[in-house]
Amino acid sequence: MKIASKxxxxxVLSFIIIFMIGAFALESLNPMIAKLRFIEIADDxxxxxxxxxxxxxxxxxxxxxxxxSEISAxxxxxxxxxxxxxxxxxxxxxxxxxxxxxAYLDDYAKVVxxxxxxHVRDKxxxxxxxxxxxxLKDFSDEMTRLERHNINAIIFKSHNALxxxxxxxxxxxxxxxxxxxxxxxxxxxxxxxxxNSISAGNFKRKKTALPKDEIGSVIRAINHMSExxxxxxxxxxxxKKLASMGILIAGVxxxxxxxxxxxxxxxxxxxxxxxxxxxxxxxxxxxxVESETVRIKGIVKNLLDFAKPKEPERISADINExxxxxxxxxQNMLNVSDIEVxxxxxxxxPLVYVDVPQIQQVFVNLITNAxxxxxxxxxxxxxxxxxxxxxxxxxxxLDSGKGIPQEFLAHVFDPFFSTKEExxxxxxxxxxxxxxxxxGGNILVESKVGTGTIFTVQLPVYKEKGxxx
Amino acid sequence: MxxxxxxIDDEKxxxxxxxxxxxxxxYAVETFLSAAPALERLKEEKFDVVVTDLKMKGIDGLEVxxxxxxxxxxxxxxxxxAFANLDVAIEAIRGEVFDFFxxxxxxxxxxxxxxxxxxG
Numbered sequence: 268m269k270i271a272s273k274x275x276x277x278x279v280l281s282f283i284i285i286f287m288i289g290a291f292a293l294e295s296l297n298p299m300i301a302k303l304r305f306i307e308i309a310d311d312x313x314x315x316x317x318x319x320x321x322x323x324x325x326x327x328x329x330x331x332x333x334x335x336s337e338i339s340a341x342x343x344x345x346x347x348x349x350x351x352x353x354x355x356x357x358x359x360x361x362x363x364x365x366x367x368x369x370a371y372l373d374d375y376a377k378v379v380x381x382x383x384x385x386h387v388r389d390k391x392x393x394x395x396x397x398x399x400x401x402x403l404k405d406f407s408d409e410m411t412r413l414e415r416h417n418i419n420a421i422i423f424k425s426h427n428a429l430x431x432x433x434x435x436x437x438x439x440x441x442x443x444x445x446x447x448x449x450x451x452x453x454x455x456x457x458x459x460x461x462x463n464s465i466s467a468g469n470f471k472r473k474k475t476a477l478p479k480d481e482i483g484s485v486i487r488a489i490n491h492m493s494e495x496x497x498x499x500x501x502x503x504x505x506x507k508k509l510a511s512m513g514i515l516i517a518g519v520x521x522x523x524x525x526x527x528x529x530x531x532x533x534x535x536x537x538x539x540x541x542x543x544x545x546x547x548x549x550x551x552x553x554x555x556v557e558s559e560t561v562r563i564k565g566i567v568k569n570l571l572d573f574a575k576p577k578e579p580e581r582i583s584a585d586i587n588e589x590x591x592x593x594x595x596x597x598q599n600m601l602n603v604s605d606i607e608v609x610x611x612x613x614x615x616x617p618l619v620y621v622d623v624p625q626i627q628q629v630f631v632n633l634i635t636n637a638x639x640x641x642x643x644x645x646x647x648x649x650x651x652x653x654x655x656x657x658x659x660x661x662x663x664x665l666d667s668g669k670g671i672p673q674e675f676l677a678h679v680f681d682p683f684f685s686t687k688e689e690x691x692x693x694x695x696x697x698x699x700x701x702x703x704x705x706x707g708g709n710i711l712v713e714s715k716v717g718t719g720t721i722f723t724v725q726l727p728v729y730k731e732k733g734x735x736x
Numbered sequence: 737m738x739x740x741x742x743x744i745d746d747e748k749x750x751x752x753x754x755x756x757x758x759x760x761x762x763y764a765v766e767t768f769l770s771a772a773p774a775l776e777r778l779k780e781e782k783f784d785v786v787v788t789d790l791k792m793k794g795i796d797g798l799e800v801x802x803x804x805x806x807x808x809x810x811x812x813x814x815x816x817x818a819f820a821n822l823d824v825a826i827e828a829i830r831g832e833v834f835d836f837f838x839x840x841x842x843x844x845x846x847x848x849x850x851x852x853x854x855x856g
Binding site for chain 2: 376524525527528529531532533535539540543555559601602603605
């Protein structure tokens with residue numbers, strides 16, 4: 268169900284409950300009003316009945332013959348009242364009781380009239396009169412008592428109903444709140460977690476059943492995006508490798524061009540000046556050609572080592588040798604960028620257990636970053652030492668560049684994170700971090716704005732087969 | 737008096753080879769491995785042509801060009817570089833170099849260029 272529908276439904280539900288409570292209150296109020304109205308009438312009648320009994324008393328005690336006429340007039344009066352309110356009375360006491368009341372009244376009228384006509388005071392007639400009057404009064408009293416009792420019952424019932432509906436509304440509000448939390452707030456929280464996990468570089472998504480609402484659409488879109496990024500991640504890493512290869516190759520081309528030019532110039536001079544050169548000079552020329560060839564061979568070997576297939580092949584290696592080999596690769600870049608390199612390599616370090624070309628790539632990345640952090644030149648200190656962690660060797664790259672602000676430090680290893688104003692896809696450190704982690708090492712970063720940055724690469728020490736746990 | 741040629745390149749062989757051929761042509765040739773001592777030498781003596789490498793540690797070829805153009809306007813500058821990069825060539829030409837040679841250099845071509853520089 269869509270979230271919009273859920274909200275509408277919960278509103279409709281609240282409305283229905285409130286409407287029902289209102290209707291119920293009104294429903295119990297209506298008979299109460301009718302009964303109150305009846306009691307008013309009944310009270311009036313009771314007074315009249317009481318007066319009739321008083322007249323009776325006058326008739327019996329004081330032999331007042333006029334009393335019968337008074338009773339007769341009151342009976343007629345009462346009849347008029349009962350007839351005019353018959354609807355209200357029937358509604359409250361029912362037709363049976365109403366008929367009984369009328370019958371008793373008729374009977375009473377009949378007794379009074381017959382006495383009034385005969386003027387004979389015999390015992391039988393008097394008893395009939397007394398009984399008819401009493402019966403009428405008792406019946407009326409009983410009706411009134413019953414209806415008062417009913418009103419109390421209704422008031423008590425409505426009080427209870429209102430009391431319970433108060434709790435029903437509370438419960439409903441609680442349930443709706445709960446549903447909103449479960450169906451809306453929690454999924455939004457989940458989306459937030461998903462986004463955080465993606466920005467942390469975790470592109471793999473678990474397939475779960477999606478809700479058929481707006482949240483479902485959002486999750487579907489995020490999953491799609493994440494899948495796309497995941498699909499391209501490999502591609503991006505590959506192109507990053509190619510890009511750093513490109514930079515390297517440009518450097519290497521320059522490196523090779525110099526000895527090549529030297530050989531070419533020696534050859535041309537040798538050819539043109541052959542007659543004028545002494546045999547010693549000719550030998551010297553050929554010696555130079557040979558040493559320039561060795562120079563080219565060294566550069567090519569370095570490049571081949573670097574460009575080897577990337578299946579990690581960990582071997583025991585001397586970290587200082589790795590540093591020196593890497594420096595040869597980037598020497599030209601460093602020269603051109605006016606970077607002075609300070610080396611502080613600890614002697615007699617244990618061997619590290621790494622994939623040398625991959626670690627070289629990491630070092631090239633770190634040195635490239637250092638160069639970019641020092642656009643106007645500067646100093647790069649590279650040091651090796653025993654690590655603080657047991658069985659590790661640390662290699663530090665300290666530049667004298669602009670530094671990285673504290674708030675960015677936690678993100679430097681995130682994919683696509685870059686502080687470089689132009690260029691730089693922000694993948695170099697991410698790729699480096701992945702390589703070092705995959706070989707059981709770690710990269711740490713510390714920085715001070717305006718002073719420089721140090722990247723420390725921790726690599727595991729090589730252990731003989733027997734030593735490996 | 738023979739023309740004076742200065743060659744600045746951090747590759748020693750470049751200066752050595754150019755010197756042999758150019759001295760054979762009758763020029764007075766001096767070679768330097770970096771720009772700083774070369775600029776010092778320029779203060780002492782006038783050179784007709786300065787052949788300089790573009791990318792060098794410390795003072796680079798473009799700075800040499802700037803100093804020469806400002807202080808020794810009669811001296812011609814020929815630029816050589818290991819980068820066969822068009823952008824650099826355009827920048828160098830804008831700075832009024834007489835000629836521009838990407839490595840590997842043909843000494844014959846360089847000799848001709850120097851000859852033209854001395855005539856022009």
